[in-house]
Amino acid sequence: MISIKNLSKVFRTDEIETLALNDVNLNIKEGEFVAIMGPSGCGKSTLLNILGLLDNPSEGEYNFNQTEVANLKEGQRTDLRKGNIGFVFQSFNLIDELNVFENVEMPLVYQRISSKKRKEMVSQVLDRMNMSHRAKHYPQQLSGGQQQRVAIARAVVSNPGLILADEPTGNLDSKNGQEVMELLTELNREGTTIIMVTHSMKDAGYAHRIINLFDGKVVTEESLVAEQVF
Amino acid sequence: MNFYNIKISYKNLLKNKLVSSINISGLVIGITISLLVFAYVNKEKNMDQEIPEIENTYTLINNQDPDISSEMVRHVIKEIPEIEAITYVRHVWSTQNMLKRNNDNFTLDNLLISDSSFFRVFKFEAVYGNPEAALNSADKIVLTHSVAKKIFGNKNPIGEELLYNSTQLQNVIVEVGAVIKDLSHYCSWEFDAIISLETNKRISWFEELESLWGAQNYGAFVKIPSNINVDALNEKLSNISTQNVPEDYKEETHYEIQKFTRAYNELTGISILKHGNPRTLRVIQIIGLFILLLACINYINLVVAQKIKRLKNIGILKVVGGKKGKVIELLATESALVLFITSILVIVLSNFLLVGLNQITNSEFTLLEIFSGSNLIIFASLIAFTFLLTGIIPGLTLGRKKTTSLLKNTTNSHSKNHLRNALLIFQFSITIVLLCGILLINKQIDYMSELDPGFEKEQILYATTNPQIQKSCKAFNAEIKRIPEINDIVYASSQLGENGSNWGLTMINKGEEQEIGFANLYVSPNFFDFFGIDMVRGEQFDQFSEANSDWIFNSTAFKQFNIDKLEDATIRRNGKATKIIAEVEDFNHESLHSAIRPIAFRSCETSNFIYFKTNQSSVASTQRCIHSISKIWENISPNFPLEIKYLDASWEALYKKEKQFQRILNYATIISILISCLGLISLTYFIVETHTKEIGIRKTNGAKTFEIVKMLNTDLVKWVFIACIIACPIAWYSLHTWLSSFAYKTELSWWIFALAGIIAMGIALLTVSWQSWRAAKINPVESLRYE
DSSP: OEEEEEEEEEEEOSSOEEEEEEEEEEEEOTTOEEEEEOSTTSSHHHHHHHHTTSSOOSEEEEEETTEEOTTOOHHHHHHHHTTTEEEEETTOOOOTTSOHHHHHHHHHHHTTOOHHHHHHHHHHHHHHTTOGGGTTOOGGGSOHHHHHHHHHHHHHTTOOSEEEEESTTTTSOHHHHHHHHHHHHHHHHTTOEEEEEOSOHHHHTTSSEEEEEETTEEEEEEEOSOGGGO | OOHHHHHHHHHHHHHTHHHHHHHHHHHHHHHHHHHHHHHHHHHHHTTTTTSTTGGGEEEEEETTBOEEOHHHHHHHHHHOTTOOEEEEEEEOSOSOEEEEETTEEEEOSSEEEEOTTHHHHSOOOEEEEOHHHHTSSSSEEEEEHHHHHHHHTTSOOTTOEEEEEESSOOSEEEEEEEEEOOOOTTOSBOOSEEEEGGGGGGSTTHHHHHTOTTOOOEEEEEEOOTTSOHHHHHHHHHTOOOTTSOHHHHTTOOEEEEEGGGHHHHOTTOTTBOOOOHHHHHHHHHHHHHHHHHHHHHHHHHHHHHHHHTHHHHHHHHHTTOOHHHHHHHHHHHHHHHHHHHHHHHHHHHHHHHHHHHHHHTOOOOHHHHTSTHHHHHHHHHHHHHHIIIIIHHHHHHHHSOHHHHHHTOOOTTTTHHHHHHHHHHHHHHHHHHHHHHHHHHHHHHHHHHSOOSSOOTTEEEEEOOHHHHHTHHHHHHHHHTSTTEEEEEEESSOTBSOOEEEEEEEEETTEEEEEEEEEEEEOTTHHHHTTOOEEEEOOOOTTHHHHTOEEEEHHHHHHTTOOSGGGEEEEETTEEEEEEEEEOOOOSBOTTSOOOOEEEEEOSOOSEEEEEESOOSHHHHHHHHHHHHHHHHHHOTTSOOOEEEHHHHHHHTTHHHHHHHHHHHHHHHHHHHHHHHHHHHHHHHHHHHHHHHHHHHHHTTOOHHHHHHHHHHHHHHHHHHHHHHHHHHHHHHHHHHHTTOSSOOOOOHHHHHHHHHHHHHHHHHHHHHHHHHHHHSOHHHHHHOO
């Protein structure tokens, strides 16, 4: 599903040049659950952003679903992202002015799905997340765990093949964190590929494979399950 | 206030260069424009206050008409002994006036003629001589200082003699009786010199005219002692004895006096005075207020909102030990610094715009005048008020806040949206009303210049004649007709478009006597052919018409006076019955402000104005033609230079007031749009600031750039639309009122309102979209990191 070759990312300000990713090579197959770990500032989030087509690499190749995407324009990246990739963030990133239903509905609006169909899809996913009773509530009326469940609902509502999670349990207590991880595992079991950035060894334990980054480079890869799973 | 605070404030100002400069320039433009507007309004409302003893000076009115005859003045003097002094004054009868000293000729543009009391009623300050005694006898003149300087240099000219030449009087030696200070622009009087009334006795018809009760050719002004009750005096004037008043005038004799200071804005019928336009003034004043309001609210809004952005800084200040007082001190210093810069820029910009203001309003404002009196109070309190709202109050509220909440930046920035939206609607309502105003005024002016006045005015030149031309008119005509570029010439007693004189006579129609009033115009017999005006019935003037005192009336006169057949009616003139020989088609003999009135034409060989019809339209050939005319002119009338004008240009000039209003409104609209746009920029700035993260989230979830722009602009479109709905009825009502002052008016079409709305919407979208676009283009990775 994802194949990265010799990928680098450089950030430039007036005086300083920072090499965030340095010659990264990576392959991720469909249906995998991959955790990316490493200390702060090692390039985890940068890698995730590039994988999620939010940003372009400075150098190297990125093949996503058999398409070369390393040099796509913003509009093309957006088109490719729609319906294919869902995002879950540490700080949930829900829109305060929209209620739960409207937050979850948003990706469908931008995919030009009819309102009737949208209603159906959102209800289904909220049901699944046990959030139907909260559909009319606003984010600030929910607990952190509930907010993250809404964020996950938004990420999966259009049935994307890939979910990118950036420290999804970072702002949650352990109970809520565990719930979220179980939800992600369940989604993965149903066939969704998941790439997750995390600091927590416990969370990483839910993954099939752990990729360790240090100073922009992949230092180790460890497999947690037998090959035959795939 | 210490140096450290000033340094911090200065750095903070530089850090937000764009926002700070938009912010300050909005406020500077707003305050400056409104101060200039208020200075002008103040001037217009307080005209003539500088004239000594003006509180005891009044205008004499008869039957609501400020035109008074000398007989009426004598009547009032005789019956009302309480009056301290009374004067009557008018422009001299001549169209061209010159003073000659040695061999130098000086043209006087504005020469008044008055009885001896003028300077007893209006005590203008003297430079030389005693003005109060200066007009006591014939052949005396009082000059203004600048005219005296032009003629005599810096010498005291009292007792000096000058040769006065005019179209009515030639080679009269006049003596300079006094020199007064130049009239200030706060004075509604406007003249170069005043000549004594007695001088006119040399004109053959003068004394006969003066003896007519109805020769209401003067403006009359009275001075009363301060201890007299004006109401009682008015009562007495209104019920004055009419024993010696001629029978026809008895009923209309009701005198009244009105404060002279009201003449400028209210008695616009007095043609010797300058006048204001109170309705326009009110509009201008309201616009000035709005501009000030918009600019201040914009500024305060933006500054207060910006403070919210700096909560963290203030939190840090408190962490390192700054107490409440320190916070107030810092914010007050910041505010004071900005307002100090603003004040300096206001003065600089005012100085820069002063020339323009003086040009548009025909005034002589100085910078000191703009910043004195009530304007200074307005300016100072504005600055103080703004300082309070942007320095002290934020300092107090932020100083009281908990340090932890300041550091977390947890102020809810959504709560103030209502105020900002209301401001936006308010701004755009004003802008749309002003836009409607401009569109309609342009439409009306176009309509008037395209409207056919019913006579030809293209390729026609005209000039005022003089006794020399009139005396030799046969020879002059013959010479002129030899110029190849000239097709025809004609004489008339006044300029087409301006009313010459009004007559009232007795008509006998089907045996019944009837008093009729009409405009009167003397014309040479070819007048109607010359201007392409058709006869409805009857014949044009012939060579006997002048001797027979024949009349031609327009169709309106026929209708209004119920004349069915030409033979039915005669006009009594000097005891004889004179005939009406024809009816001409109506044409606009006055400006399009008034509907066509009855007008009578009489035949003459020569008169005050001569019109030349040229067969050439190019500038060069017209210049050649004028050159040929002036050569002939100089030969026949060496004393009076030819002053030639274009009839079409003079016709256009009748709409000067509308054009001035149009210009003022244009500027006001541009400024109001500018300030509204500045407001919008700041509004969008905050919409974008508060939505940065949302934009990132939406983009991550598949929104494209244009979808984000659409989202950010939707609200704006909604507010501008509401502004349209509010503005339209207001605009309709005010424009409808404005239009009603015209006899010939264009339609108040629906598209004016639609177009104004579209323009406002377009401007708003353009202003906002570049910011929305920039925000929408930001990489979502960046926006999501934004807290």
